[in-house]
Amino acid sequence: MLKFIIKRLAAMIPIIIGATLVVYLIISLTEGDPARIMLGTEATDEKVEALREEMGLNDPILVQYARYMLNLCKGDMGISYKSRNPVSVEIGARLPNTIRLAFCSIIICLVLALPLGIFAAIKQNTWFDGFCMLISLIGISMPIFWLGLLLILLFSLKLGWFPVSGAEKLSSIVLPALSMAVRSMASIARTTRSSMLEVIRQDYIRTARSKGIPERLVIRRHALKNALIPTITMIGLQMGSLMASSVLIETVFAWPGIGRLMIQSIMSRDTPTVMGCIIVLAISFSIINLVVDLFYGLVDPRMKSMYS
Amino acid sequence: MMPLIQDKSNNESSKDEGIKINMEKNNNKQKDLTLEMKDLVVEYHTDEEIIHALNGLELFIERGKTLGLVGETGAGKTTAALSIMQLIASPPGVIKKGSIFLNKENILQKSKAEMGKIRGKDVSMIFQDPMTALNPVITIEKQIAEVINHHSGCGEKKAILEAGKMMELVGIPSNRGVEYPHQFSGGMRQRVVIAMALACNPKLLIADEPTTALDVTIQAQVLEMMKNLKESYGTSMLMITHDLGIVAETCDTVSIIYAGRIVEHGTLEDIFEKTLHPYTEGLFNSLPNMEKRDVPLKPIKGLMSDPANLPSGCSFCPRCNYAKEICNTEKPKRIYSNETHFVECHLYNGNNIADGTVINQ
Amino acid sequence: MNKENTIQKNSNVSKKKKRKKGEFSQAVKRLSKRKSAIIGFVIIILLILLAIFADVIYDYEEDIIKQNISERLISPCAEHPFGTDELGRDILARIIYGTRISLFIGITANLISMVIGSIFGIIAGYWGKKSDMIVMRLMDVFLAIPGLLLAIAIVAALGTSTRNLIIALSISGIPPYARVMRGAILTVRDVEYIEAARAIGARHSTIILGHILPNCMAPVIVNATLYIAAVIAATAGLSFLGLGIQAPMPEWGAMLSTGRTYIRQYSYMTLFPGVAIMITILAFNLLGDGLRDAFDPRQK
Numbered sequence: 001m002l003k004f005i006i007k008r009l010a011a012m013i014p015i016i017i018g019a020t021l022v023v024y025l026i027i028s029l030t031e032g033d034p035a036r037i038m039l040g041t042e043a044t045d046e047k048v049e050a051l052r053e054e055m056g057l058n059d060p061i062l063v064q065y066a067r068y069m070l071n072l073c074k075g076d077m078g079i080s081y082k083s084r085n086p087v088s089v090e091i092g093a094r095l096p097n098t099i100r101l102a103f104c105s106i107i108i109c110l111v112l113a114l115p116l117g118i119f120a121a122i123k124q125n126t127w128f129d130g131f132c133m134l135i136s137l138i139g140i141s142m143p144i145f146w147l148g149l150l151l152i153l154l155f156s157l158k159l160g161w162f163p164v165s166g167a168e169k170l171s172s173i174v175l176p177a178l179s180m181a182v183r184s185m186a187s188i189a190r191t192t193r194s195s196m197l198e199v200i201r202q203d204y205i206r207t208a209r210s211k212g213i214p215e216r217l218v219i220r221r222h223a224l225k226n227a228l229i230p231t232i233t234m235i236g237l238q239m240g241s242l243m244a245s246s247v248l249i250e251t252v253f254a255w256p257g258i259g260r261l262m263i264q265s266i267m268s269r270d271t272p273t274v275m276g277c278i279i280v281l282a283i284s285f286s287i288i289n290l291v292v293d294l295f296y297g298l299v300d301p302r303m304k305s306m307y308s
Numbered sequence: 309m310m311p312l313i314q315d316k317s318n319n320e321s322s323k324d325e326g327i328k329i330n331m332e333k334n335n336n337k338q339k340d341l342t343l344e345m346k347d348l349v350v351e352y353h354t355d356e357e358i359i360h361a362l363n364g365l366e367l368f369i370e371r372g373k374t375l376g377l378v379g380e381t382g383a384g385k386t387t388a389a390l391s392i393m394q395l396i397a398s399p400p401g402v403i404k405k406g407s408i409f410l411n412k413e414n415i416l417q418k419s420k421a422e423m424g425k426i427r428g429k430d431v432s433m434i435f436q437d438p439m440t441a442l443n444p445v446i447t448i449e450k451q452i453a454e455v456i457n458h459h460s461g462c463g464e465k466k467a468i469l470e471a472g473k474m475m476e477l478v479g480i481p482s483n484r485g486v487e488y489p490h491q492f493s494g495g496m497r498q499r500v501v502i503a504m505a506l507a508c509n510p511k512l513l514i515a516d517e518p519t520t521a522l523d524v525t526i527q528a529q530v531l532e533m534m535k536n537l538k539e540s541y542g543t544s545m546l547m548i549t550h551d552l553g554i555v556a557e558t559c560d561t562v563s564i565i566y567a568g569r570i571v572e573h574g575t576l577e578d579i580f581e582k583t584l585h586p587y588t589e590g591l592f593n594s595l596p597n598m599e600k601r602d603v604p605l606k607p608i609k610g611l612m613s614d615p616a617n618l619p620s621g622c623s624f625c626p627r628c629n630y631a632k633e634i635c636n637t638e639k640p641k642r643i644y645s646n647e648t649h650f651v652e653c654h655l656y657n658g659n660n661i662a663d664g665t666v667i668n669q
Numbered sequence: 670m671n672k673e674n675t676i677q678k679n680s681n682v683s684k685k686k687k688r689k690k691g692e693f694s695q696a697v698k699r700l701s702k703r704k705s706a707i708i709g710f711v712i713i714i715l716l717i718l719l720a721i722f723a724d725v726i727y728d729y730e731e732d733i734i735k736q737n738i739s740e741r742l743i744s745p746c747a748e749h750p751f752g753t754d755e756l757g758r759d760i761l762a763r764i765i766y767g768t769r770i771s772l773f774i775g776i777t778a779n780l781i782s783m784v785i786g787s788i789f790g791i792i793a794g795y796w797g798k799k800s801d802m803i804v805m806r807l808m809d810v811f812l813a814i815p816g817l818l819l820a821i822a823i824v825a826a827l828g829t830s831t832r833n834l835i836i837a838l839s840i841s842g843i844p845p846y847a848r849v850m851r852g853a854i855l856t857v858r859d860v861e862y863i864e865a866a867r868a869i870g871a872r873h874s875t876i877i878l879g880h881i882l883p884n885c886m887a888p889v890i891v892n893a894t895l896y897i898a899a900v901i902a903a904t905a906g907l908s909f910l911g912l913g914i915q916a917p918m919p920e921w922g923a924m925l926s927t928g929r930t931y932i933r934q935y936s937y938m939t940l941f942p943g944v945a946i947m948i949t950i951l952a953f954n955l956l957g958d959g960l961r962d963a964f965d966p967r968q969k
Binding site: 014015016018019021022023026027028029030031137138140141142143144145146149150152153157240241243244245247248251252262263266267274278281282285286289 | 809813815818821823825826906909912929946951
Binding site for chain 2: 202203204206207208209210211212213214221222225226299300301302
């Protein structure tokens with residue numbers, strides 16, 4: 001198992017480097033000279049040029065990227081133009097909020113999606129199945145930020161059960177986590193259902209039935225683990241969309257997370273902070289994918305032997 | 309005019325004496341039968357059509373004996389096996405009528421829970437494709453132990469020990485039990501499936517083309533092993549196959565199935581030496597002749613009739629070289645040639661032969 | 670001898686094609702049996718008609734963007750079935766006009782991703798080996814960044830405008846298309862009739878355009894239908910964040926962003942644009958699901 005983890009980690013590193021490089025190159029296209037922005041419009045051209053030299057802005061872009069990544073490893077992501085604080089401090093203050101929100105919505109999502117998908121498959125073509133599939137179709141078609149607004153309308157403004165925005169109270173997390181979860185939940189439920197239907201038709205399920213064990217054990221022992229394999233792929237994919245959703249949901253609910261920080265920084269043209277946010281999100285997505293891959297290894301013995 | 313007789317001139321004499329018209333013969337009552345399937349009708353209902361998979365199938369196996377069920381793909385062999393296991397998917401499958409007696413008990417009247425105690429213990433099955441028959445994410449000792457634990461209730465630990473013994477019995481070292489199916493070759497996997505099927509010492513073992521998916525060299529090993537195990541356990545066996553070689557090696561009696569009905573049944577000797585039905589004859593003619601290698605193969609022409617749309621007369625009529633007018637319109641009745649050997653074919657009713665003309669060509 | 674062989678293979682090619690056509694018409698038949706797919710298809714046709722005739726029904730300057738302070742924030746009534754916004758503009762008119770924007774961006778970005786993604790997919794799938802390795806690693810890198818995040822980064826760097834939005838959404842759509850196309854090509858590349866075409870010395874372009882592409886269209890069409898839905902959702906999301914379509918253009922997500930400001934008193938402003946987005950996405954998803962099932966009868 002250790003060998004498997006190490007091999008997966010090694011395979012992940014070039015991807016992380018590639019992804020961060022792409023992000024770095026894109027953000028570097030931003031208009032405006034960082035040195036000029038830091039010194040203000042009154043500064044002389046000589047002073048700006050001197051700062052450019054000092055900041056290494058005249059080096060080739062790849063050198064700049066390498067320097068950025070090395071500094072990143074030391075926890076240095078530059079200085080925010082707006083707050084004049086180190087970007088790492090700004091991000092560090094907000095990252096826990098984003099992680100908390102993402103974690104809650106993943107839990108909500110999995111706790112609901114897996115049973116729904118499994119039962120819909122077992123009860124294929126019944127009203128329950130139809131109902132679940134209709135709900136999940138609506139779920140994936142609803143723009144999540146709109147769902148967030150609707151939840152605010154109903155539960156905050158009409159019923160007054162939860163706060164409209166912010167993260168001060170413990171109950172603040174309920175609505176954002178729920179609205180973030182719905183879309184992924186719908187996708188995962190659909191995948192679980194269809195992979196379950198696929199698995200139930202397999203020969204080894206017939207073998208299990210031929211042993212005389214009751215149907216619920218056939219499902220639990222033999223179908224479930226196999227059906228989870230494609231579901232795990234879907235969960236990995238959904239992590240990406242969950243992360244993107246967090247940007248929208250944090251804006252809707254004024255949740256003090258990294259997504260909202262990023263949007264605010266884009267609006268105030270605070271390039272170092274934007275860069276920091278996107279790079280942190282891209283790296284976390286890669287790490288999450290690694291974790292998802294490790295789950296594969298746990299569920300599917302064929303994966304392990306592929307890597308050892 | 310009578311190509312059948314001419315073609316089989318070598319055993320003409322025996323046939324002329326042997327054929328007796330005796331429609332209501334039933335000599336099964338006094339025998340000790342493990343399986344007695346009577347008049348089984350199974351249909352698959354889809355949105356567009358009704359597929360008539362079994363149309364009054366009859367099978368019987370004496371204790372400790374092996375019956376070969378021989379026929380082409382689509383003849384209903386696997387449906388017959390799954391009916392005995394009560395594993396026909398419903399929907400779309402429907403058992404319309406008939407009875408299946410296993411150890412003198414009609415299993416069609418059993419509840420789901422009762423069937424759960426029978427399946428895997430009194431009757432178990434070896435599936436066609438060992439590559440897909442094992443669960444890829446469970447170790448093989450656990451897969452074997454599961455059936456032992458379910459039927460004996462001895463607990464997981466003891467069941468795994470038992471599973472190890474079963475593995476040794478089929479020639480797999482028991483220390484490989486912690487491995488997963490993908491770590492085994494096809495032949496090894498089939499041994500695992502066999503170990504699983506024999507683990508509870510079943511009264512009846514159904515083997516659905518157990519060696520089709522294996523290499524020829526492995527086939528012989530697996531068959532030999534099955535034969536030995538069957539003999540030492542005193543198990544009855546239903547050997548489903550389209551390979552007459554396997555039938556010759558393993559079976560005591562043979563039933564030839566076509567379009568969901570037994571068209572000819574007899575002892576191994578009856579079927580191989582005194583072939584009656586044109587379809588059975590066709591099966592033999594499709595085999596290469598080992599003695600005279602320059603004799604061209606004579607495959608049966610055409611394809612199996614569409615089971616959703618069976619002919620109103622004899623099902624084999626459209627492909628039969630000897631078909632007469634009556635074959636097109638009337639279902640043939642059963643005719644016994646001796647105590648054990650019967651055929652369902654119009655040709656063996658003397659009157660039909662006398663006044664009919666061959667209609668296919 | 671050689672000639673004979675070629676002729677035989679040629680007839681083989683035409684036979685295979687015929688069978689393929691049969692498969693396609695069967696897929697259409699299966700599709701027409703699914704009510705949900707038909708509903709999706711009908712809604713899409715209606716939306717396209719609305720988008721085309723939006724300028725006939727409304728005058729852009731007069732009905733869509735002209736401010737009318739005397740009529741601001743009127744709740745839904747007979748004259749304004751969906752009410753008016755904070756600048757006195759009719760919300761129904763703006764939603765109908767918004768169809769045009771959403772569908773335009775959805776289809777344009779999709780076409781760009783489809784063409785570029787398919788080219789990558791063809792390079793990877795048809796030539797294989799090294800080019801496959803390079804292209805697919807590149808795609809993996811892009812896939813390692815969540816699509817919306819990549820789009821946000823691009824818009825943040827290039828600045829907000831409709832053109833940049835389309836560029837951003839097109840780029841994030843390329844990797845999935847490349848994957849789908851490569852997968853489809855791998856399944857047909859070594860099929861007999863392609864080998865036959867190669868054997869008679871057909872040029873690569875002929876083989877790809879004439880033989881391979883027509884046989885990999887099914888998964889690409891399914892991906893296109895589903896990706897249009899994703900682009901429309903992303904457009905709304907980015908505009909909601911202020912990174913997409915800019916005022917005064919009537920974009921659904923931007924309308925929701927305004928509606929959010931007035932959510933306490935004038936909740937109808939947050940309701941209707943959202944319904945429009947949902948119906949549009951739902952329609953494409955219904956059709957996409959139906960198409961996928963129709964092309965792949967195994968799945969049901």
